[in-house]
Amino acid sequence: MSEPSAGTDATVPGAFQPAEAALAADPGREVIVRAVALAKRYQLGKSNFVDALRGATLDIARGEMAAIMGPSGSGKSTFMHIAGCLDVADGGEVWLNGRRVDGMPARTLVDIRRREIGFIFQGFNLIPTLSAEENVALAGEYAGMSRRDALARSRELLELVGLGDRMRHAPSELSGGQQQRVAIARALVNDPDIVMGDEPTGDLDTATSAEIVSMMRAVNVERGTTFLIVTHNPEVAESCDRIVRMRDGVVVDDGDGTPQGTDAQGRPQ
Amino acid sequence: MRVLRNIFRRKLRAFLTIFGISIGVFALVVMGALAEKLTLLVDGGMKYYAGKVVVNGEGGIMGVGTAPLKKSMLREIEHIEGVRRVSAACGALLDEELPAVSMGNIPTIQAEDGRAKGYETFVVTVAEGRDLKNTDLRKVALGSDIVKKLNGHVGGFVEIRGERYEVVGIYDKTLTAPDNAVMMTMEDAQKIVHDDLPDAVKDSVVPDTIVSSFAVYLEPGERPEVVARRIEREIDNVDAQTPVEFERQVKQPLQIFTSVIYAIALISLLVGGLSVINTMTMSVAERTREIGVRKAIGASNGQIMRQFLAESAVIGLIGGLAGLAFGVLIAAGANAAGEVAGNVLFLVTNRLLVASLAFAVGLGTLSGLYPAYHAASLNPVEALRYE
Numbered sequence: 001m002s003e004p005s006a007g008t009d010a011t012v013p014g015a016f017q018p019a020e021a022a023l024a025a026d027p028g029r030e031v032i033v034r035a036v037a038l039a040k041r042y043q044l045g046k047s048n049f050v051d052a053l054r055g056a057t058l059d060i061a062r063g064e065m066a067a068i069m070g071p072s073g074s075g076k077s078t079f080m081h082i083a084g085c086l087d088v089a090d091g092g093e094v095w096l097n098g099r100r101v102d103g104m105p106a107r108t109l110v111d112i113r114r115r116e117i118g119f120i121f122q123g124f125n126l127i128p129t130l131s132a133e134e135n136v137a138l139a140g141e142y143a144g145m146s147r148r149d150a151l152a153r154s155r156e157l158l159e160l161v162g163l164g165d166r167m168r169h170a171p172s173e174l175s176g177g178q179q180q181r182v183a184i185a186r187a188l189v190n191d192p193d194i195v196m197g198d199e200p201t202g203d204l205d206t207a208t209s210a211e212i213v214s215m216m217r218a219v220n221v222e223r224g225t226t227f228l229i230v231t232h233n234p235e236v237a238e239s240c241d242r243i244v245r246m247r248d249g250v251v252v253d254d255g256d257g258t259p260q261g262t263d264a265q266g267r268p269q
Numbered sequence: 270m271r272v273l274r275n276i277f278r279r280k281l282r283a284f285l286t287i288f289g290i291s292i293g294v295f296a297l298v299v300m301g302a303l304a305e306k307l308t309l310l311v312d313g314g315m316k317y318y319a320g321k322v323v324v325n326g327e328g329g330i331m332g333v334g335t336a337p338l339k340k341s342m343l344r345e346i347e348h349i350e351g352v353r354r355v356s357a358a359c360g361a362l363l364d365e366e367l368p369a370v371s372m373g374n375i376p377t378i379q380a381e382d383g384r385a386k387g388y389e390t391f392v393v394t395v396a397e398g399r400d401l402k403n404t405d406l407r408k409v410a411l412g413s414d415i416v417k418k419l420n421g422h423v424g425g426f427v428e429i430r431g432e433r434y435e436v437v438g439i440y441d442k443t444l445t446a447p448d449n450a451v452m453m454t455m456e457d458a459q460k461i462v463h464d465d466l467p468d469a470v471k472d473s474v475v476p477d478t479i480v481s482s483f484a485v486y487l488e489p490g491e492r493p494e495v496v497a498r499r500i501e502r503e504i505d506n507v508d509a510q511t512p513v514e515f516e517r518q519v520k521q522p523l524q525i526f527t528s529v530i531y532a533i534a535l536i537s538l539l540v541g542g543l544s545v546i547n548t549m550t551m552s553v554a555e556r557t558r559e560i561g562v563r564k565a566i567g568a569s570n571g572q573i574m575r576q577f578l579a580e581s582a583v584i585g586l587i588g589g590l591a592g593l594a595f596g597v598l599i600a601a602g603a604n605a606a607g608e609v610a611g612n613v614l615f616l617v618t619n620r621l622l623v624a625s626l627a628f629a630v631g632l633g634t635l636s637g638l639y640p641a642y643h644a645a646s647l648n649p650v651e652a653l654r655y656e
Contacts, residue, residue, distance in 0.1 A: 078650075086565055087650040107569070114567035121653065125562050129274040142567035186566060198653075 585633015
């Protein structure tokens with residue numbers, strides 16, 4: 001991926017800005033996800049609600065590996081869910097692969113999730129009654145592959161993540177790191193354009209976290225798959241191309257080295 | 270396979286739920302088999318009564334439990350307009366006392382004068398040995414069920430009312446009244462009926478004039494109802510029964526009885542259905558996060574719905590199969606035990622088995638409908654957040 005380069009804008013202190021260099025070097029670089037002024041309100045009680053997003057705007061470039069950090073309640077998971085077509089926003093626009101997807105019917109969003117997006121979640125995220133290979137194959141089956149083809153693809157991917165000898169094991173027979181590797185394989189079954197990770201290393205120790213991150217990086221490099229990773233872990237974030245910071249439902253730093261509210265060239269948006 | 274793995278994730282709960290369904294199906298099979306047997310018995314009666322009029326003493330059915338008629342009535346009836354042929358029959362209970370609890374087919378002694386031959390359409394065929402002839406004094410032919418109670422075989426002897434009779438033949442199974450009947454000559458049967466009479470009237474009745482019932486065969490084109498009324502008008506103290514009357518007297522009460530039986534069985538099955546709803550609802554709640562994951566990785570609402578419906582249908586199927594097996598076993602066991610007493614109560618028919626199993630699967634599916642719908646309509650994000 002791109003080499004880290006020195007920040008060009010001091011108005012965003014501490015921002016990690018490799019993507020800025022990439023985008024600057026290639027201004028025409030394709031945007032895979034564009035979220036504009038996303039708003040999302042959760043009703044908690046009759047008159048009690050939370051504004052999880054209040055105008056979050058962010059572009060993700062094809063092929064990059066971006067981290068989203070922020071305190072609890074900053075809206076980072078909500079942002080990821082909406083960008084990943086798992087949830088719908090109350091306001092704003094979501095563009096994926098060049099077309100606007102907010103407002104599309106749920107049925108269409110399922111199709112988009114199947115073909116274009118992979119998910120990795122924190123902790124328990126495999127189906128306990130299915131073996132590793134069945135877990136991976138399941139995503140393929142949901143997308144319409146035959147069980148046979150899905151299993152073949154599953155085995156191929158499990159080899160890739162180094163679990164060739166654990167394919168028939170149940171999730172409970174795998175370590176936390178191994179389970180997350182299965183989850184990575186599962187996210188890749190349908191050859192998605194982007195993989196979204198919600199605290200993918202949340203339950204793992206430091207060494208295992210690093211292992212999972214480097215595996216995602218390897219996929220990112222070898223396959224060109226875009227990664228968007230929500231994390232609390234600064235080490236995980238720092239291994240990514242850039243760090244997006246959120247607070248109180250807005251993106252306070254998109255990590256490309258320009259002040260928030262301007263594009264990569266510094267022009268107001 | 271995957272469905273089974275999910276069902277048996279909670280083994281005890283799965284077992285209890287399946288058990289609940291199987292109890293319901295068991296009840297349906299056993300009670301249904303009882304109803305089927307009774308229905309068949311009555312259908313047999315319907316066949317026997319078809320196309321003829323049966324004359325009993327007042328208050329009797331099928332020649333049993335009635336005051337005896339006189340042989341001389343035969344000619345009187347045969348002279349009535351519309352009557353083509355009359356045959357006399359003599360019948361008694363096999364045992365002197367009616368069993369305290371009697372259901373279905375009671376063992377009887379039957380005799381007829383042979384005049385029905387060529388007129389009667391309800392013909393019982395011989396499985397082994399030969400049919401009884403009018404001259405076969407002290408000989409009997411046995412129905413297919415009664416042969417076991419009496420422990421008889423062709424060429425052997427059986428004891429009836431303290432007397433020994435030689436067995437000349439065994440009839441084919443009819444699944445209705447004749448299976449539990451001992452056929453003997455009129456003369457032998459008349460003696461037994463005579464012995465049964467109260468002492469007060471015994472001396473005034475000559476044994477060889479005793480008749481329990483007459484089968485009246487009609488001239489072509491005559492309506493049984495019309496001829497029956499004529500017989501009752503011209504001969505005192507008799508009931509002339511037509512097929513329609515038999516149906517009204519026996520079949521309709523039976524239908525009420527079978528409806529009640531099925532209703533009880535269905536209620537027990539419904540309780541089983543409620544436990545499926547309960548189990549599936551809990552299962553969905555426990556797997557909320559899993560449902561979120563499934564939706565995130567591409568499961569459509571329909572796929573989630575089908576998954577849970579399949580689970581509840583399979584619970585119904587397994588419960589249904591277990592209940593069927595248990596019910597068939599108990600019915601067969603009860604029949605085997607009842608055969609000794611000449612009391613075969615249950616008839617497990619194919620349509621009963623198919624209907625019971627279909628009902629169990631249908632009930633399982635139906636019970637899973639709401640939980641499955643609930644699972645399918647979960648919001649994936651909320652489901653993923655569920656701890």
